Amino acid sequence: ATQWRGVIREYWDRLDVSKNTPVITLGEGGTPLIPAPFLSEKTGLDVYVKFEGMNPTGSFKDRGMTMAISKAMEAGAKAVICASTGNTSASTAAYAAWAGITSAVLVPDGKIAMGKLSQAVAHNANIIQIEGNFDDCLEIARELADNYPIHLVNSVNNDRIEGQKTASFEVVDSLGRAPDYHFMPVGNAGNYTAYHRGYKEELARGRTDRMPRIFGFQAAGSAPIVSGQRVLKPETLASAIRIGNPASWDLALAAQSDTNGYFGAISDEGILAAHRMLSQTTGVFVEPSSAISVAGLMERSEAGVLERGATAVLTVTGHGLKDPSWALKTEDGSDIEPVRVPVDVERVAELLGMEKSS
Template sequence: MENILNKVNTVSPANTHVLRCVHCHAVQSRPDPMFRCTECTELLEVVYPELNATNMEFGLELKKRWKERRTSIHPEDLSGVWRYRELLPRIAKEHIVTMGEGNTPLIRLTKSAEALQLPDLMVKHQGMNPTGSFKDTGISMAISMARSESFEAVCCASTGNTSASVAAYAARSGMKSIVLLPSGHVARGKLAQALEYGARVLQLQADFDGCLKILHEVVRKLPIYLLNSLNPYRLEGQKTVAFELMEQLGWNVPDHLIVPGGNLGNSSALGKGFVELRDLGLISSMPKISIIQAAGANPLVRTMRENGGRALVPVHPETRATAIRIGNPASWRKAVQVLESTGGACEEVTENEIASAKAELGAEGIGCEPASASTLAGLKKLVRSGYVKSGESVVLVLTGHMLKDVEYILQQQVRSLPPPMPADAVSVLRVVETLQKEN
């Protein structure tokens, strides 16, 4: 077993990869700094030419190897990303940057499950990552690639979570980090993280899309490595959530997987992960991957409804769910492919529906940021429409921790907080007795 555990990158069909355009399929020998196709300017994806159904014997070996690594003490094996390194681009051990990302809990809901008649309703809580969001799985992969290519600085535009993750992993690796944020539109908890980890934070008078546009010019002129989800290596890290989820479910594929939709890299990554598992013969079917957006930041919803996913319909985004306040998502074409290939739905939810769903999750002891709660809000609509049927298995992906946006919680719950009261036992006893009588 020790020989297996010590193999950082065994020879596998996946270690040999190329970057290919998602639209025209042109293979890129030298990637553009913005990871755009040099032929048609669309996004790139990591492709493993040798990964196909003929590798089924290899797939069975992987299941055994991944299980054994859970008892290892090696940092790469303890990571919920690098544990699956045979299905990742080859990176030398000394360049890997990890803080034990992944390994997040799969929690069964009870109250919501009963109300929706979905006994197999679970949440995959990515907010339990090192910096409190799903971004860590992708950043671990991408920043390791930057390190292997000898970059000394990394950058991103962010609504908050990416900046926190980039800053932390850059600090861990000894690299400089520069983050561009839309001024006044980032939760203070996320801003505090980026500052604490030593990032150079630039607050711009623009929305996220404006910040990303300016960043385009920066990386084209300076040797700084881009860590936004335009970077296809980000998605390679994030796809490992699909691998981990299937291990947790005993390789039983859920009927539905529901994710929030912002810049749409996460849904794209999850779809890619499930496709690779299917190609290896580790699963025989795909979950229907559905994407939920806030009604005020719904470019993918409008794109699907207005033209069937052929051309993006950008919007001016407005929502309190800051993590998904994006009007011109970079990975929209990849997301459309995921919806079409899995038969997933694309739905929008209101601010009130998000707040209500967030409170329901809180009542079950599960805290998350507002964007994450959109998944439960969206599920309710999908149940009412008949798309999700009684008895089907559903996994909601919660992307961020509740402490990412405490201002939102306090504003929503302020009425439940009583005013200061006298510091005497009689007053406290009176209130406690009243509480005990409540249902």
């Protein structure tokens, strides 16, 4: 068996790379497409979960980052910058470390999950917390990249979208065609745009006979695409998608109309309920933002708009270990702690509700 070589080498002839491109890779992509029997039963569909938390830094960002950093190196960049709610900064920091270049990451005030911040610190990024939200961070990052010798690696950089489109290729590789429906979280809508591009290329290449309907979900307190209006003070516990002015808004609307797609909003309570359901029924641990794909599937299923027997893929974008605190809360918000007992077999058996076998 040979090892997966990362998305650039695996999809070399479908990306804008050449022998002049240094391949900066941590072996990203090749993530599992996991059958979800519970969700299938509950919805009457054939449901699969694309677990992007299995990428090297724990999120789908690595697919785009391998391309963005490789192309930055090809262009001779010595430093890269991004604005981030956390995952992009972790990925930027890791790939820049591998490449041996400087990275700078701009993060919003106090709203980034501990796991993600730890990653950026560990990989020695220059971390600057901006007294504002993600949208403010992105504005500053864009201006810096326009006026100073630093290369922008946010998804407004097309190399990022190019790398991320490989997720659609993998889904088609696994299923033998595109699914009927694809569900995913939406923040800047870069990934929505990327999946659409990937499927569109597969369709043109004749590797699938259909374009999936792509269903994107935003948190109710940060749902500008759903409302059609920029949100000045986006709020949600799903910090990864706490974005009020999506960078790829126009591209996403074009993708929506091309796929007969859909954008919906989910409450924070709905996100946490889906987080619990996915962990408990499917064995997949994700960060809250990623659980919105599951919440979205349930919402659309209950709305009665999905055809029975159709195939659905849910992208879950980031690993649960990025932001694990949510698993340790009950539905009413109190803390969950393990039961403590003395070193005593019978006491443990009693707690497990078991009688001694005879």
